[in-house]
Amino acid sequence: MTLRRRLLLYSAPVVLVVLILVVKLVSVVVAGNAALNHFSESDATALAEDAATLQTLNIIEPEKAPFAAGTAAVLRNRLDEADRQFSLALDRTGHDESCAVRVNLELVRETRGDSAAAMFQAQAATAHYLGAKQVIEGAPADCFDAAATARLDAKIAAVAAPPPPPPPSPPPVSAPTAPAPGSSPTAEQEIVLNPGQGDPLEKLQQILRDAATR
DSSP states (O other), X not given: OOHHHHHHHHHHHHHHHHHHHHHHHHXXXXXXXXXXXHXXXXXXXXXXXXXXXXXHHOSSOTTHHHHHHHHHHHHTTOHHHHHHHXXXXXXXXXXXXXXXXXXXXXXXXXXXXXXXXXXXXXXXXXXXXXXXXXXXXXXXXXXXXXXXXXXXXXXXXXXXXXXXXXXXXXXXXXXXXXXXTTSOOOHHHHTOOOTTSSOHHHHHHHHHHXXXXX
């Protein structure tokens, strides 16, 4: 075997690996661009497929796959899955480049807290708000403004406050008092039907006659 053939034989696996890497890189670019387009179109199903493609092929930027999967979960209103995927993306992202992931993760956790608060689940709401606050506290400079932390603090205080007491019951309605024996009835007592005092039909007829003569 000539030297040239031996070199070709020994270099073939290396060339094959390089070709595979090139195909993967091209596929990642295509899948990444498709993910952007499908996100702008709010196509959750297609975006989830793009995320699966990135998960398989992307070995250079491993944070992109869970980021795309988290975005697809948000479009499907599956916030628990979005929380998990964005958390995974954050673990795979360097601190200085983590702002975009942190913003999405903070919004997901704050929204989960709002949903729990609306269902009067104070403990769960507080846990989600504290998780969102933790994301902010670990962010690089200028990623969040002070209003985000203040907003979360206000929500934490709101769910921790005891519920307002129920409104007071209205006072009981007192029954009209019967006239004392020997006294003449008042004008209000003359037009009131008192059960157990005389014939109600005669009383009603008397009221109607009095009303007709006035």
